[in-house]
Amino acid sequence: MxxxxxxxxxxxxxxxxxxxxxxxxxxxxxxxxxxxxxxxxxxxxxxxxxxxxxxxxxxxxxxxxxxxxxxxxxxxxxxxxxxxxxxxxxxxxxxxxxxxxxxxxxxxxxxxxxxxxxxxxxxxxxxxxxxxxxxxxxxxxxxxxxxxxxxxxxxxxxxxxxxxxxxxxxxxxxxxxxxxxxxxxxxxxDKEIKQNVVKHKFDFSLFNPFMILLIMAYFTEGVGFVVQGTFLPDIINSLKGLEGYGSFTWTLVGLAGIPSCIVWMTLAHKFGSVNIIIVAMLTQIAGILISALTTNIYLNLFSGVLYGGTFVGLVALFMNLGGKIAGKNPVILMGALTTSYGIGQVVAPLYSVKLIELYGNYNSSLYLTAFIVFGGVIFLFISKKFATIEQKSI
Incomplete structure (x- = not known):
């Protein structure tokens, strides 16, 4: 080789x-x-x-x-x-x-x-x-x-x-x-590639109720990704009796993230993307809430596994679904999804530090984040009512 x-x-x-x-x-x-x-x-x-x-x-x-x-x-x-x-x-x-x-x-x-x-x-x-x-x-x-x-x-x-x-x-x-x-x-x-760039007109029909709800749900996942993605080691270290375990929890995040994309994509192929996105987001919510509800060392280490095991897969699931719906005109739709997710990423650390300053711990930030992600799950349940037979099968 x-x-x-x-x-x-x-x-x-x-x-x-x-x-x-x-x-x-x-x-x-x-x-x-x-x-x-x-x-x-x-x-x-x-x-x-x-x-x-x-x-x-x-x-x-x-x-x-x-x-x-x-x-x-x-x-x-x-x-x-x-x-x-x-x-x-x-x-x-x-x-x-x-x-x-x-x-x-x-x-x-x-x-x-x-x-x-x-x-x-x-x-x-x-x-x-x-x-x-x-x-x-x-x-x-x-x-x-x-x-x-x-x-x-x-x-x-x-x-x-x-x-x-x-x-x-x-x-x-x-x-x-x-x-x-x-x-x-x-x-x-090896040499410059000659490409014929195909230009597509802006297709407003892509932004139907199903797609708008999907974009809104992806915003909440941007929020869900960031708080643990920014603060998880310090969250764990701040819990009584868990000082020093933060870095190990973050290692588990990386290990769990390695196979997660393949696992979730395989499940989506079998059970449908929206259904599996809902399961993955509910799993992520459980991981977010653990550190706010308990100082049990094993459960908090497991929260790192749940986080790493969901956020990578969720990005792949949302982008794969959006790409298949967009077909030959992916740029605008992918841009809308990426922007929505990105706004969630930008907003989440700012409200988190405000709540940490106000209450002196991460609990309120974790509760709010879990609530926002649960809002995304609700959006996805509603979106299923607007999905076409073809969209349900993706």
Whole structure:
């Protein structure tokens, strides 16, 4: 097996997974892993929430921008920019404690994450040479779980050997640099690809009641993703008797996220996407509520498994459903879904830090988040009344 052959499916999938590890792991998720030591030394919980919010604002802007990049050669260019940004943004956090620089770094890192995931995934799908790419893309998106697990492991090793959180950021940047070389090499083309870009008119009929409810439900999932995705280690550490278990819980999030996409997509194929999205969101709600209701160590560790086991799969489920409904005109619909999810991501950290400041713990934030996600479940139940026979079968 020649993993340096940029046209081999195995090389393409590996490069795709590694690009997610850099774009989402180094540029996004390891911030959560390193949050407890940064809170002890430098950050306030309020500023951490603001940084999370603007990171997602950067990701949102990048995702929307990505939907309008039609030419594959341009996609390759922006993918490379995204990989560079992901590494450089980590270096800023390693060498600076200037709040303005951190804010700029996080919003740029968010844009880089979108280029790595959204644009990188489009390149992977274009390059793969197989008739049915669903299973391969499921493996590709397992990179989100690997991103959490790998970068968390690196940061924990640095801290274990008495390194600082700044040294962790430096080592992660170096790691990201070397890994990105392979991804950038493989996810390129031997020569410039000539494409006939087909332009589609804006189809208002796509935004029927079923689709509007789906978009609203995806907003609530954006909220459900963020609160644990930003604060989970600190949530666990703040519980009586669970000090120090936060980082281990985050490791479980990554491990659970690795197979989740394939599992949920397989279930959706068998039982229908909307039905399985409802099950996944209810499962996520249970995971959100655990830390607010009990300090039992095993249940709280399990909350990490429930979170990692649902959020990756839910992104794949919603986007796959939206893509199939849109057919040959996916850009506007995918943009609407991404925007809705992104707004939820931006809003959630801001209300969370306000409630934490007000009550001195995470409970109210967790309750509100669970309530919002449950609202999404209600939207999905209502949407089934408006779904066509074809939409029910997806």
């Amino acid at each position: 020649n993993l340096l052959d940029r046209n081999k499916n195995s090389s393409i999938i590996l490069a795709g997974i590694l690009s997610i590890i850099v774009g989402l792991g180094v540029a996004r998720f390891v911030f959560t892993s390193l949050l407890p030591p940064m809170l002890d030394d430098f950050l306030t919980i309020t500023f951490a929430g603001v940084l999370a919010s603007i990171n997602f604002a950067g990701y949102l802007s990048g995702s929307i921008f990505a939907t309008f990049i039609k030419d594959i050669n341009t996609k390759v260019k922006y993918f490379r920019i995204g990989m560079i940004i992901s590494v450089l943004s980590a270096l800023v956090l390693a060498f600076s404690q200037n709040e303005t620089l951190w804010a700029v770094s996080r919003i740029i890192a968010g844009f880089g994450s979108a280029m790595a995931l959204v644009v990188g995934s489009a390149i992977v799908m274009t390059k793969l040479k197989m008739d049915n790419k669903t299973k391969a893309m499921g493996i590709h998106f397992s990179g989100i779980g690997f991103a959490i697990f790998t970068t968390d492991l690196i940061s924990r090793l640095v801290l274990y050997f008495d390194g600082t959180w700044q040294e962790a950021w430096l080592i992660l940047a170096v790691f990201g640099f070397f890994v990105s070389i392979y991804s950038v090499y493989i996810l390129s083309f």
